[in-house]
Amino acid sequence: MTTPLAPPSHGLDIVDTGDGRMIISMGPQHPSTHGVLQVITELEGETVVRADPEIGYLHTGIEKSAENLFWTQASTVIERMDYLSPLSNACCFIMGVERLLGITNDIPVRAQQARVMLCELHRIASHCVWLGTGGIDLGAISGFFYAFDLRERILDLTELSGGARMHPNYLRIGGLRDDLPAGFLGKVDELIAMYYPRMRELRALLQKNPILQDRMIDVGIINADDAIAWGLTGPSLRATGVPYDVRRAFPYSGYEQYEFDVVTRTEGDAYARFMVRLDEMDQSMRIIEQVRKQLEAPGPVMIADTKFAPPPKETIALSMEALIHHFKIVSESFRVPPGDVYQAIEGPRGELGYYIVSNGDNRPWRVRTRPPSMYNLQVLKKIAVGEYIADMVVMIGSLDPVFGEVDR
């Protein structure tokens, strides 16, 4: 390990080190860093000799906040970590709490299917942001509009189901807040119908674009051994050839019944990561098509156990018991038996995990996130060395960090 570069307070100046090298700071307001990332780089000519990413500019103390909220409230702040796919965060946290409660096997099938569908929709939406903004980093403006149009339609579906476009807080411990609304499946059908033509357009615009290929092929290469040592997961790991996908390795929420391929590439460069994510979107759409058929069958979406499920709204005006019960759940939440659990799901960026500790209270004792973005971003210290400074934006884009999650 080398000695650290200048701390961030000094990083805003361009420093001539005297031996022909130069230390410059990129960010934290750089438009191509996808958030508030500062990379302090030591350059020799145009070549990066050392890169030291500085994070923490978006630290909001979400883990501390979650410790001071009820179990039922904590998922609202947890959704705000990875703000590009909020439902993945909520889904993972809620499944961890359900394991602590011992009710994992009691979750209604329809709720599990809806969770799978929403998580996969959000995976596509998140990859759309990566695809659009990643293209902009390389000068491909048009792809952005095609990708964000697709994302808008997924956010419309999120709004339809949960009432909000970004952080619907739609998933609940024990199931879903409400059943999927009438017309939801019709909108999903519309999305499925427009998805494949849109992806053909996007692929025509970006995948075979010679400028993009020139910028991405053989840039930011990492091999499988290093990828594992640096803690890479998700598309970044699969681009090195290791087909580790939590949906296949530790199936949850009924993923074992869906057909999809774990996409891998072996090159380990920025283009391999690009292709893995593109192909993964198609696999997500395959899962969505399968879940959409299953969701035809109606059924309950919330656990029958009234300890976790608040009474239906219409009974509150009619029954004193329902009113008291509703009041107790809202004002006190419920207690979770003591214990600790690690729950992981395959988020859009890799293994998203929650290490949740309960001491038996109605609030979590500790909520530790395993943030895939943070570990993926850390590898920039390795892959940037020897590359051109101009390719830094390519590498940051190909790692797809979300700073709400990196900094939490």
Add this chain to the structure above:
Amino acid sequence: MPSSQTPPAGGTALDPTAVRPDIDDARILRVVPGEVRATLERLKSEGFALLLDIGGADYPGREPRFDVVYHLIRLASGARTVADVGTPERVRVLCGVTEAEPLVPTVSDLWPAADWAEREVYDLFGIRFSGHPDLRRIQMPVEWEGHPLRKDYPLRGPAREKSPRPAFALKSNVAAGTPASGKTAAALQRQIAAARGQTPKGEPK
């Protein structure tokens, strides 16, 4: 349908990690700081090549007070098919750390992934990692005091002194009689009326 489980009396478990090891699919190992490096080295040589995460937890009242939690997974870099990966084994190593000597040997030389994770545990819990090449704060500003995820760290800082009201006239100031600027309501109304070219109400023409 009544619940099958009886809730505990509430918030009483001093060490929740010792209560129900069976609910997790991970193998759980408890070590002291003196053994943690040897244990992790051994696990790495057994094939637990992917260090997923290092986190911290604070249990005031328990001895040792802190836990440093390592999550590992057995994953071979040579795996090329989903069947090769299979269902990898998970291991969780819990290392108890005392408040008097919050010091754990680093593993950042074994796994480069541990670099930022250990910095974060240091930043948020104040647990130091001996041998770490660059142990400084990562999330909080460098000049920050205290370690926010400790349980005795307050959720909110000291109340800020009330900032003085701006000196310009507010409607509420006018209604309240004497605004912060020291001008009375009547004086302000005169000023406003003069600006509009009117005669103030209630004053003789």
